[in-house]
Structure formats: structure tokens, C-alpha cells
Amino acid sequence: MIEKALTGGRxxxxxxxxxxxxxxxxxxxxxxxxxxxxxxTGLSRDVTWGFYIAQFTFLVGVAASAVMVVxxxxxxxxxxxxxxxxxxxxxxxxxxxxxxxxxxxxxxxxGRAFNMILHPSPRSIxxxxxxxxxxxxxxxxxxxxxxxTAERRGExxxxxxxxxxxxxxxxxxxxxxxxxxxxxxxxxRPFWMTAILAPRFLASAFSSGPALLILIxxxxxxxxxxxxxxxxxxxLAMIVTYAxxxxxxxxxxxxxTAFYSAIPEHIEHFKYLYVGLEGxxxxxxxxxxxxxxxxxxxxxxxxxxxxxxxxxLTFACVAVVVSIWIEKGLGMIVxxxxxxxxxxxxxxxxxxxxxxxxxGIYGVGALLITIFYKVTLSLRGEVxx
Amino acid sequence: xxxxxxxxxGLLAFLVLITFPVWYNLVSGQDSxxxxxxxxxDETRCVADREFMRTEHMxxxxxxxxxxxxxxxxxxxxEDGRQFPMSLAGTMHTHDGGSCMxxxxxxxxxxxxxxxxxxxxxxxxxxxVEPKGEQ
Amino acid sequence: MAVKRREFCKLAGxxxxxxxxxxxxxxxxxxxxxxxxxxxxxxIVGNRWAMVVDLQACRKEEGxxxxxxxxxxxxxxxxxxxxxxxxxxxxxxxFAEAFPNQQHEYLAHDLQHEEVLVFCNHCDSPPCTRVCPTxxxxxxxxxxxxxxxxxxxxxxxxxxxxxxxxxxxxxRDPRPYIDEINADFPTRSxxxxxxxxxxxxxxxxxxxxxxxxxxxDKCLVFGDLEDPGSEVRRLLEKRHAVRRKPxxxxxxxxxxxx
Numbered sequence: 001m002i003e004k005a006l007t008g009g010r011x012x013x014x015x016x017x018x019x020x021x022x023x024x025x026x027x028x029x030x031x032x033x034x035x036x037x038x039x040x041t042g043l044s045r046d047v048t049w050g051f052y053i054a055q056f057t058f059l060v061g062v063a064a065s066a067v068m069v070v071x072x073x074x075x076x077x078x079x080x081x082x083x084x085x086x087x088x089x090x091x092x093x094x095x096x097x098x099x100x101x102x103x104x105x106x107x108x109x110x111g112r113a114f115n116m117i118l119h120p121s122p123r124s125i126x127x128x129x130x131x132x133x134x135x136x137x138x139x140x141x142x143x144x145x146x147x148x149t150a151e152r153r154g155e156x157x158x159x160x161x162x163x164x165x166x167x168x169x170x171x172x173x174x175x176x177x178x179x180x181x182x183x184x185x186x187x188x189r190p191f192w193m194t195a196i197l198a199p200r201f202l203a204s205a206f207s208s209g210p211a212l213l214i215l216i217x218x219x220x221x222x223x224x225x226x227x228x229x230x231x232x233x234x235x236l237a238m239i240v241t242y243a244x245x246x247x248x249x250x251x252x253x254x255x256x257t258a259f260y261s262a263i264p265e266h267i268e269h270f271k272y273l274y275v276g277l278e279g280x281x282x283x284x285x286x287x288x289x290x291x292x293x294x295x296x297x298x299x300x301x302x303x304x305x306x307x308x309x310x311x312x313l314t315f316a317c318v319a320v321v322v323s324i325w326i327e328k329g330l331g332m333i334v335x336x337x338x339x340x341x342x343x344x345x346x347x348x349x350x351x352x353x354x355x356x357x358x359x360g361i362y363g364v365g366a367l368l369i370t371i372f373y374k375v376t377l378s379l380r381g382e383v384x385x
Numbered sequence: 386x387x388x389x390x391x392x393x394x395g396l397l398a399f400l401v402l403i404t405f406p407v408w409y410n411l412v413s414g415q416d417s418x419x420x421x422x423x424x425x426x427d428e429t430r431c432v433a434d435r436e437f438m439r440t441e442h443m444x445x446x447x448x449x450x451x452x453x454x455x456x457x458x459x460x461x462x463x464e465d466g467r468q469f470p471m472s473l474a475g476t477m478h479t480h481d482g483g484s485c486m487x488x489x490x491x492x493x494x495x496x497x498x499x500x501x502x503x504x505x506x507x508x509x510x511x512x513x514v515e516p517k518g519e520q
Numbered sequence: 521m522a523v524k525r526r527e528f529c530k531l532a533g534x535x536x537x538x539x540x541x542x543x544x545x546x547x548x549x550x551x552x553x554x555x556x557x558x559x560x561x562x563x564i565v566g567n568r569w570a571m572v573v574d575l576q577a578c579r580k581e582e583g584x585x586x587x588x589x590x591x592x593x594x595x596x597x598x599x600x601x602x603x604x605x606x607x608x609x610x611x612x613x614x615f616a617e618a619f620p621n622q623q624h625e626y627l628a629h630d631l632q633h634e635e636v637l638v639f640c641n642h643c644d645s646p647p648c649t650r651v652c653p654t655x656x657x658x659x660x661x662x663x664x665x666x667x668x669x670x671x672x673x674x675x676x677x678x679x680x681x682x683x684x685x686x687x688x689x690x691x692r693d694p695r696p697y698i699d700e701i702n703a704d705f706p707t708r709s710x711x712x713x714x715x716x717x718x719x720x721x722x723x724x725x726x727x728x729x730x731x732x733x734x735x736x737d738k739c740l741v742f743g744d745l746e747d748p749g750s751e752v753r754r755l756l757e758k759r760h761a762v763r764r765k766p767x768x769x770x771x772x773x774x775x776x777x778x
Contacts, residue, residue, distance in 0.1 A: 037710035038674075039692040044604035048676040048689060108674015108689065108711025115654040115671055126653040126677055187647055187768040188683035265620075341685040342638075343617045346604065454668050457660070459560065459724055475704050476558050477725070483558075511709040512669065514596075514701055 001152065004378035005371040011223065015370065019363045026360010029353040030105065038108060040353040046346035047337040051354050052106040054329030055361070056099050058208070060179045061201060061328065063095035063136065065209020067172035068239050074165050080235065084228050086151075088213060089144040090372035092172075096137045098365040105357055125182045132175045139168045144372075152379050176201050189336045191269035194257075200250045201328070207243035208324040210236045211317040216369075218314060226377050237313060241301040244320055248298060251327075269335045278345045283334065286326050293323035420502040423494040428482070432463050446473065446485075446509070474513045486516045561726035566744035569663040569718055570773040571732075572755045573637055578739040579630060587637065588612075590734030591716070596707040598690075598697035607688040609716040610639040610731060618764060619776075631778070637740075639731075640665060640686040640716040641764060641772030648678035648687065657713075663745075663773060664718045672712040679713055683765050684772075687715045718742075745773070 008016075033040045043050050069088035072078035104110050121127045143165055150157040180198035187193060214236050217228040258266040271277050273287045297319035299306075306312040339345050350358070410417045431438055433445070449471035452458040460479065461471045470477045472484035482488065489495045492515050500507065578584075591597070591610045600606050612635035616623040619636070642665045649658050649665060656672035659665050679687045690710045698707060705721065708714050719729035727733070732740045743752035752775075755761075761775035 037690065037692040039605060039710075043691070045606055045688055046604075046685070048679045103675075106675070108676070108713075109672065109709075112654075112671070112673045115656075115673055119654045119671065121653050121655050124651050124653040124677070126651065126675065130653070182677075186651070186681050187770070188681055336680070341683050342613055343620060450670055454666070454670065455658075457563075457720075457724065459563075470560055474706075477560050477704070478558055479560050508709070512706040514703045514706060516703070 001148065001375050001379065002371070005374045007378075008374065012374070016367070019367045019370070022363035023360050023367065026357045026363060029356040030360065032353055033105075033357065034110075038106075040351060042349050042351045042354060044346050044348065046340040046344055047334055047348040049106070049333055049337070050348050051330070051350040051358055052102045054333045055358055056102040056106075057179060057201075057333060058325050058329045059095045059099045059102070059365075060133070060176055061205030061324075062209045062212060063092045063099065064172045064176040064202070064205045065213070066092035066140070067169050068206050068210050069213065069236075070165060070172075071169050072235075074162065075169070078235075080229065080231050084213070084217065084232055086144055086147055086376060087216065087228075087373065089140045090369060090376070091209075091213060091216070093137060093140045093144065094365045094368040094372070096133055096140070096175075097368060098361055099133060100137075101361045101364065102358075105361065125178060125185065128178050129175075129182060132171065132178050136168070136171050136175050139164055139171060143168065148376060148379065173202065176205050183332075183336065188341055190263075190265045192332075192336045194254065196250055196253060200247070200254075203243055203247040203250055204324045204328050207240055207247050208321050208328075210243070211240045211320040214240070214317045215314070215321070218310065220373065220377070224373075224377050225381065233313070234308065237301065237307050237317075240317065240320060241298075241307070244294060244298050244301060247324070248294060268339055272338050272345070273331060273335055277339065280338070280345045280347045282347050282349055283330060287331055290323045290326040290331065293319040294327075297323065420498040422498045423491065425488045425490070428488045430467075431488075432461060432467075432469050443507075449473075473509060474516060490516050492516065563724045564726055564728075566662050566723075567746040568744060568773070569642065569723075570743065570745045570752050570775065571642075571718070571729075572741040572743075572752045572761065572775045572777060574739045574741070574755075574777045575634065575636060576777060577737045578637060579634060580737060584736075586734045586736060587731035587740060590730040591639075593700065594702055594719075594722075594730040595705055596694070596698050596702055597714075598694035598707075599699065600692070600694075600697050605691040607690060607694065607714065609688070609714070610637060612636060613638050619762065621765065621767065622762065636776065638684065638686070638764070639774070640718075641684055641770070641774045642716075642718055644771035644773060645769060647681040647683065647768075647770060651677045651681045653677065660720075664720055665715075666720060667714060667717055669706070669708050669712050669714070674711040674713065676713060683768050683770060687713050689713050 029040070041050065041052075066088040069081050069085050073081040073085050104113060107113060116127060116130055143161055146161050147157045177198045180201040183189065183192035184194060184197040214233055217233055217236075220226045220228070255270065258270050268277060272280065273283055275281070276284050297316040300312045300316040300319075301307050307316070334348050337346075337348075409415075433441075438445075449461065452461075453471050459471055461469050463469070467481040468479045469482050470479055470484060474486040475484045476487070477483065478487060486492070492510075499505075588608075588610050592599070592608070595609065597609055598607050615627070615631045615634045615636055618638050642663060644659075644663070646659055646665050649655075652658070653675060654671050654673055656668045657665060657678055658668075674689065676689055679689060690708055690712055693710045694707055695701075701707065719727075719731075722729060729740075729742055732742045741751050741755060743750035745752060745756075747753065755777065756775060759777045761777050763772045763775055766772070
């Protein structure tokens with residue numbers, strides 16, 4: 001089936017070449033990082049996690065959001081989603097693969113990563129994250145391979161896949177909950193140590209993931225003959241709408257507890273984000289942009305006349321993805337470290353090598369998705385011919 | 386049938402590449418004899434016999450590092466009852482002897498001889514401090 | 521150098537035979553350990569190591585860095601000029617930053633500008649060891665929160681989990697930044713996290729931690745809390761001691777006599 005990814009028009013090969021170039025640049029910078037250490041990043045003694053872990057956090061959400069397509073179809077017989085469940089699963093595979101690459105890119109001694117398996121530490125949430133992420137990857141690879149092979153043969157997939165798919169539903173919830181637990185159990189970081197962190201993660205995942213899927217469907221409509229159908233897109237838009245509203249609500253909840261309690265330990269982080277702290281305000285314009293985007297998106301999505309038209313819907317989806325990428329990525333990770341446990345405010349911004357490595361990993365993810373979708377859609381082109 | 390020439394060419398190229406390690410050394414005049422290590426002159430017994438050390442010194446060192454760092458054990462007792470500190474390059478010693486480097490003080494003439502020949506680069510020396518060796 | 525070492529080994533061995541054995545047991549040599557004696561001594565054993573820092577005594581000498589210099593030179597801690605990437609095992613913080621819960625507007629005059637010695641608290645319930653995915657850091661049965669630099673993968677989860685900022689990561693190769701390498705202690709490589717280990721390698725030789733030995737005013741007292749006759753117990757009974765961020769449940773084992 002892979003041979004289907006090796007044939008394509010000019011547009012296709014231009015895209016592939018662009019991705020390969022991005023990957024090459026990222027690989028070169030990663031060699032720099034391997035040789036010199038993580039000093040090539042903008043990280044510091046106070047802000048020890050930054051861009052890489054931010055991408056990891058965002059992408060775990062995207063991976064988990066496949067459940068929003070799988071669940072209505074398999075649990076509630078929502079037949080319309082049938083054509084895109086596999087797209088959701090491929091998106092999940094690509095997202096999980098990128099997550100693991102970002103973690104490896106962030107390690108100081110990546111050659112020793114196997115130590116996590118040689119010396120299992122069940123008290124560490126990172127251990128469980130490794131288990132659930134790899135498990136989710138295996139589940140999705142198995143499901144998508146088996147269903148694609150069945151589709152190619154024109155048969156229904158074997159009955160046992162239904163059980164694996166049903167397993168993927170709670171598993172998807174768990175990957176993002178476990179990722180939230182990485183942060184929400186740390187007494188040292190009052191910004192993260194809140195019970196609402198896991199629900200926030202899930203709400204933002206279910207907004208950004210399906211929004212991304214909508215955008216992918218619209219792009220596919222443009223560049224291929226595949227049309228998911230307006231009903232599918234509208235249903236996904238409904239999911240995004242509800243999730244965005246819940247997400248905004250959760251963020252407001254955070255504001256209330258921080259500012260009403262007036263505890264400096266809690267307030268300071270929000271101050272850093274929205275007005276700046278001790279002269280450091282690198283994230284302030286980003287956070288206001290994120291807020292503006294999500295509110296605009298909510299306005300568009302709530303209005304059925306706007307939500308029902310491709311132009312405004314596209315804008316809303318892009319706004320949701322960018323807004324949540326900012327808020328969950330940089331906004332959440334970096335802020336946990338500012339101020340530091342000793343009250344110091346250290347600024348952070350990613351360096352060029354850091355950005356290029358990140359783009360390189362996104363390039364790998366995009367390449368994976370491109371190959372998967374090319375194979376799938378070529379197959380369907382054949383079958384439907 | 387048109388591809389016969391290309392196939393033969395390809396096979397030849399493959400043979401040349403796959404035998405690279407053999408003919409390159411001959412052509413470039415590199416010495417491919419096994420390395421000779423310089424043993425310490427005044428000590429004749431290590432913590433274990435030569436054959437064991439040749440094949441197992443890596444595992445021994447790894448066991449030692451876990452014993453020292455993780456189990457708080459710092460003294461190693463050999464089969465014949467001698468005691469040594471489980472140390473690669475430190476200057477601490479017992480009555481029977483010191484660390485590996487206290488006897489094999491010249492890393493270049495001992496450790497590196499075999500390691501370089503086999504293209505092995507143990508990362509011990511990233512952290513453990515090399516002794517200055519015999520001047 | 522190497523020849524001298526070997527000869528010394530032989531001399532030591534012969535002397536031991538001459539003294540008819542028993543020289544390996546040199547108890548109580550802790551504080552009086554000879555700097556040049558490299559014979560492995562008996563370890564100091566404890567069940568619950570703790571440190572008492574007498575801030576009143578420490579205040580007397582302004583600008584004194586004896587303990588910091590002793591620690592960092594003994595353990596090959598690099599002096600990295602870029603403040604964002606500095607590596608430190610023990611250093612001084614302002615009172616307000618070391619004790620954020622004790623801070624107020626009318627703080628006693630001598631505390632306002634006071635610099636407090638801070639280092640790893642070797643907590644009884646350490647959050648850092650809980651989160652380490654490889655157990656490269658763990659709590660020993662004698663209370664020390666230990667580091668295994670062979671196993672650390674550099675994920676920096678422990679740095680995120682430490683409420684006291686005690687841990688440093690090696691963003692780059694530390695070797696070029698060490699003035700004088702102490703051959704008796706390894707350096708670290710880049711990509712691993714490091715912190716104070718209560719000088720476990722010196723305790724194993726029957727010696728006190730480097731900072732304790734270096735302090736001229738005896739501001740640092742190290743001992744076993746489970747030994748009712750120890751100096752640390754005596755001090756804690758006599759004077760009021762505070763710990764850093766006690767409300768977090770970490771049960772730090774570094775006590776400050778304010």
C-alpha cells in the first residue's frame with residue numbers, strides 16, 4: 001500500500017520536498033544540540049521546560065481528540081463519521097509520534113532513554129505517560145492498519161477490531177489525563193497544581209483536535225477528490241463549539257480562584273501572563289492574542305449562520321487551534337516556572353535551533369500524515385472507481 | 386535482458402563496498418595487527434585473572450558503579466581474599482591496592498590501545514578524571 | 521604521580537602487615553582525618569542525616585563563601601559565567617526568597633538583608649525522587665537524597681518537582697568551566713541534573729561534609745537525628761529552628777536556627 005505514496009502530481013512532490021527540507025534543517029540543528037548540549041535552547045536553570053515540552057503537551061491533546069470522532073461512530077452509531085474515523089486515527093498516530101520525538105529532543109541524555117524501561121518507576125507519572133502513549137500508538141496503528149487493509153479488500157473489518165476501538169476511547173482520555181498529572185501533582189508549582197488542569201487539558205484537546213480535523217477535511221476537499229461531506233464538518237464544528245465554551249469557562253474558573261483568594265503564589269503566574277511581572281512580559285501579547293482569538297472563535301461558532309459557512313468556519317477553526325496552541329503550549333508550560341520556587345523571574349524565548357528542531361519534528365508528523373492520507377485516499381479512489 | 390549490464394555493474398559495486406574493510410586497510414597501509422597493551426611493571430595481579438578481565442571488565446565496572454553509587458558498597462573482595470576499592474580513577478586505596486588507574490596509570494598505553502583498535506569509546510571519561518599517566 | 525601512588529600502596533600494605541592487621545578500623549577519625557591519608561576509612565553511619573544551619577553565627581561574617589568554595593571545588597562544580605545556565609550545589613539567597621512564608625514588611629533589621637545558605641534539603645518525603653522516571657535520584661535508607669549520574673536521562677522532571685530550586689542541570693559540558701579538577705571526584709557530563717549529596721563519598725570515608733569542615737564559625741552542624749546524643753538534636757532542642765516551605769509536606773531535613 002505504501003507504493004501509493006510514491007506516486008503523485010507536482011503539488012504533492014513540492015509539498016513532500018518542502019517537508020523533507022524542513023526535516024533536514026531540524027535534523028542538522030538536532031546534531032548541534034547533541035554535540036553542544038541543551039545550551040543551544042533558550043532554557044535556563046529556572047525555566048527548565050519550554051518549547052519542546054509545550055509542543056508535546058499540545059500534541060497529546062490533538063492525539064486524544066481522535067476519540068471525538070471514534071466515539072460517536074462506534075458508541076452512538078453516528079454513521080456519518082464513518083468515512084473520517086480513519087483520518088482521525090492517522091492524525092492520532094502522527095500526533096503521538098511527534099509527542100515522543102519532542103520528549104526525546106528534550107532529553108539531556110537521549111541515548112539513555114531506554115533506562116525508563118530498564119528501571120521502571122511506577123511512582124513517576126512520566127513512566128505512565130510512556131506506557132499510555134505507546135499503548136495508544138499501538139492501538140491506533142493496529143486499528144488503522146486492519147481497517148485499511150479490510151477496506152482495500154472491500155470487506156468489513158474483523159469483529160475483534162471493535163473491541164480494540166472501544167478500548168481506544170477511554171485510553172484516549174487517559175493519555176491526556178496522565179499528561180496533565182505530570183504537572184498537576186507537583187507541590188512545587190502552584191500554577192500547575194490544580195484539580196482543573198486535567199479537565200482543562202481535555203477541553204482544550206477536544207476544541208483544538210476536531211478543529212484541526214475540520215481544517216484537514218477542508219484542505220483535502222481542495223487538493224484531492226475526497227469530500228468528507230458538509231454534515232460531517234458541521235457535526236465536528238458542534239463538538240468544537242461546545243468544547244471551546246467549556247474551555248473558556250474553565251479558564252475563567254482559574255482566574256476566579258487565583259484572584260479572589262489573593263494568594264500571591266497563585267496570582268503572580270497570571271500576572272506574568274497577562275500584564276507582566278517585574279518587568280518581564282514576553283508572553284503578554286501572546287496571551288491577549290490567544291484570548292482574542294478564542295473569543296472571536298466562540299462568537300463565530302455560536303452563530304449558526306457563521307458556523308454554517310465555510311469562510312467564517314475556517315477562520316474560527318484556525319483561531320481555535322492557534323489560540324489553544326499558545327495557551328496550552330507556551331502559556332501553560334513556561335508560566336509554571338515563572339516565578340521560580342525562589343521567587344526569581346527569568347524570561348524565556350526559544351532560540352533559532354530550538355524552533356528549527358521543532359519545525360523539523362512537525363515536518364516528520366506532517367510527512368507521516370501525508371503518506372497515510374495519500375495511501376488511504378488513493379485506495380478509496382481505487383475502490384470507488 | 387536489457388538490464389544485464391546494469392545488474393552486473395551493480396553486483397560489482399556491491400562486492401567492492403561490502404569488502405571495503407578488508408581492502409582499505411591493505412591499500413592504506415594501516416596496521417591491522419591486534420594491539421599490544423603496556424602492563425604495569427610492579428604489579429602482576431589484577432582484581433581477577435587476565436581472561437576474566439579481558440571479557441568481563443565492562444560488566445565488572447558496571448557492577449562496581451552500581452555497588453558504590455546505589456548500594457553504598459565501596460570495597461571489592463577478590464576470589465583470593467584481597468580487597469580493593471571499587472574505583473575507576475580515584476586515589477583512595479586499601480592495603481591490597483587502589484583503583485584501576487592507580488596501577489594502569491597510563492590510559493593511552495593501556496585502555497586506549499584496545500579501545501581505539503576496536504573503535505570503542507566508553508563514556509566513562511566524560512566524567513571520571515583521567516590520571517595524568519607516566520610522564 | 522602514578523609511581524608515587526603505587527609505592528605508597530605497597531608501603532601501606534607492608535605497614536599493615538607489620539602492624540599485624542586491624543589498621544582498617546580507624547574509628548572516630550572523622551573530624552581529624554588527615555588530608556593526605558588516602559587509605560579507605562570506616563564510614564560514618566547514620567539513620568537520618570540532617571543539617572542544622574546556624575544563621576546567627578553565619579551572619580557574623582559578611583561575604584564569607586568558605587563553605588561554597590569548599591563544596592564546589594571538592595565536587596568539580598563548574599563555574600559557568602552565563603547566569604541562566606549556572607550550576608550550584610550550595611549558595612546564598614535573600615531571607616525573603618529562602619523563606620517566602622516568613623516574609624513581612626517589618627522584618628527584623630538583620631534579617632532584611634541577610635543572605636541564607638541554601639542547598640538540597642534532603643527531604644524525608646522528597647517530591648523529586650517520586651517523579652524520577654529512572655530512579656536516578658532516590659532516597660537512601662540513611663536519609664540522603666542521592667544522585668546516580670550514570671542513570672540520569674536529563675528529563676529535568678526532578679528540577680520541576682523541587683520546591684526549593686536546589687537542582688541544576690548541565691546545559692553544556694562542564695569540564696571547561698572547572699578551574700582545578702579534583703581528581704578524586706568525577707565531574708559530570710552535560711545533560712544530567714546535579715545537586716548536593718550531603719558528601720556521601722566523604723561520609724563513606726569517615727569524614728564530615730566539605731561545607732561543614734570548611735566553616736570557620738561552625739555554622740553548619742551535620743548529624744544523625746535518630747541519635748539522641750548528636751549535636752543536631754541538642755541544637756534543635758535548645759533553639760527554635762525553621763525549615764523552608766514546611767507546609768508542602770516535604771519534611772526537609774535542613775533546619776535553620778534563625
